Amino acid sequence: MSTLLIRNIDAVVTCDKEDSMPRGVDLLCVDGIIQRIGKDLESQLKKPASGQPAPSIDRVIDASGMIAYPGLVNAHHHLYQVFSRNLPEVQNLELFDWLVALYEVWKNLTEETERLASLTAMGELMKNGCTTVFDHHYVFPANGGDLIGAQWEAATRLGIRMHFSRGSMDRSRKDGGLPPDSVVQTVDEIMKDSVRLIEKYQDPSFGSMKRIALAPCSPFSVSEDLLRESARLARDYHVRLHTHLCETKDEENYTLEKVGLRPLAYMEKLGWVGGDVWYAHGIHFNTQELQLLAQTGTGVCHCPVSNMKLSSGIARIPEMLAMGIPVGLGVDGSASNDGSNLLEELRVAYLLHRLNSSDKAPSGYDVLKMATMGSARLLGRDQEIGSLEEGKCADLFLVSSSRLELVGALFDPKSVLGTVGLKGAVDYTIVNGEVTVENGRLAKVDEEKLTAQANAQDRIYLGR
Ligand SMILES: [Zn+2]
Known part of the structure; x- marks a missing residue:
């Protein structure tokens, strides 16, 4: 004891x-x-x-x-991106062009880079009050090694509560997507590996330190089949579903053009609404779509710093809270945040909605509850943490x-x-x-040593 x-x-x-x-x-x-x-x-x-x-x-x-x-609960992150921050060539880009440019860096991801980036990003989160992190990992280069294993090693060493994801992409540039061929996989490969990782990392017990979600990257980088199969597998195994949705108008134009549906209607058709689903960003929902989220208990992770950085827009958070939609807070990947600090996100959320919504904005305490009970609910853990x-x-x-x-x-x-x-x-x-x-x-790692190792690995990774 x-x-x-x-x-x-x-x-x-x-x-x-x-x-x-x-x-x-x-x-x-x-x-x-x-x-x-x-x-x-x-x-x-x-x-x-x-x-x-x-x-x-x-x-x-x-x-x-x-x-x-x-403890704060971070409901959306891409830990590996801590090694691609503040790169001058992507600073003035919006999401699609920004992704195309950064995939050229991210395609070189290895186990060692993932391990040190995860230690760095989670270390910063913890120094700023975060006790549970969800990581949306969707870049699996052909020779990248055991990236989820590297994250687990980092989380265990630091002592943080970790929710992993088996993210995925199966639509590369040749199929009209954004990533290069070397970081996409087939639906069969993805499903097989998803089963392996669920069996290894899903601990449903009360107070467990590790769980996993299925998290295809976004509607514009995955196929209809992959979304449908992921939803089916997640329900079979009782794990949660997550993806980016309604982040930009470009995404909305993409689904309207390719499938003739707005993003949420497309996801609904494929089984992607319900109390076991949460989306990152959720900026461009119309009022009818907000009502669908409220009726189905589908959640949204708000990431204001990233949304401001990439000029994506302002999520309708005051209305979502008033309608009872589950809303949590996340930093998003460090490449679009340039940091990994959920406490900072809390203050930015407060100020952004003061500017945009005046007296309808959430209070300082409301944003704290968003980052604690709100995010815990998105992860299905509001009876345990938050x-x-x-x-x-x-x-x-x-x-x-x-x-x-x-x-x-x-x-x-x-x-x-x-x-x-x-x-x-x-x-x-x-x-x-x-x-x-x-x-x-x-308390559990030597910060100076970690900083030196991480800086050295970042230089190798970036080749500069
Ligand atoms: Zn993201």
Whole structure:
């Protein structure tokens, strides 16, 4: 049994249904689960009920003057892209041209590049309060090796909760798609490998550290067959479905021209709506389509930084929230974000919708809930993660209130991360009851060594 006691937390922003925020409490984690949140747990543990042995506490964290938040859940990423950031030649491009240019870099992806990029990107996420990451991986070069295995090695080493995906592309340039031939596969190859990976990485147990979704890349890089077969296989194995949808007007024009349907109508025809489906971006839905998402419980992962960077548009998030559509938050790939920081995404989301929707915009606290319970719901894990409640997983982060940057800003701890933002890493990130970030540094890996190795590998990968 492993136990962690976090003592004397100034405020616990629980993000539970009652929006409760107990003050001056302790939080006890036993074997990765929050066993109790309450006052003075330490003295109660020292004096157990008669006949009961006193539980031994493996570790105590003094959280005086700190605020605890539920761990952030990143619902859309492409970890490998951390090695193709800020490349001058793609900075003024929009999605389709940007993808065509970057596939020339990404087609050289290898296991070692994937491993180090994953360590780097997930390390940055964790230093900024993220405890669960979903990665949408869809580039599988012919000689790339075991890329999902490399991600798993990185996640295990860092201690993060990981949702993988078996992404896919089967439509290369010769079939009217965007990627080169060397990174696409046949439907049969993809289905066979999907079964292999589901059997290896889908752990449906409560509090599991690994799950997997099926995630063809986008309607314009995969065939109708691949979308239909992926939906069928996902339902057979009870795993979730994910893809990019309604990111750009170019995509809408593409499906109208090729199949005579708007993107969501096309996906609906192939079985791609329901409570087990979530889309990245969801910018260009019309009102009727938003109603379909609400009726079917189909979710949307909002990625505002990427949408701004690629001039894709602004998702109708205030309306989606008002209609009860499941909405979470993600950073998207680091090539269209140029970072891997969900806390930053939270503040950008807050400001973008203030600009676009004024008093209809979500509050700072609403965007925090989007990045916690909202994203947890997209991953099908809202009973396990996303809020700090007894019986849920011990995934959280702690922020000291004695920071110069937070002076005068802490009258509303629920909203502060959205409205003010956090400059610099969090103090602690705890995943599954384990300390993974301590005093703003990764606890399980040597950051200097990782940075040097990752920089060296990036130079080899980019050949520059
Ligand atoms: Zn993406």
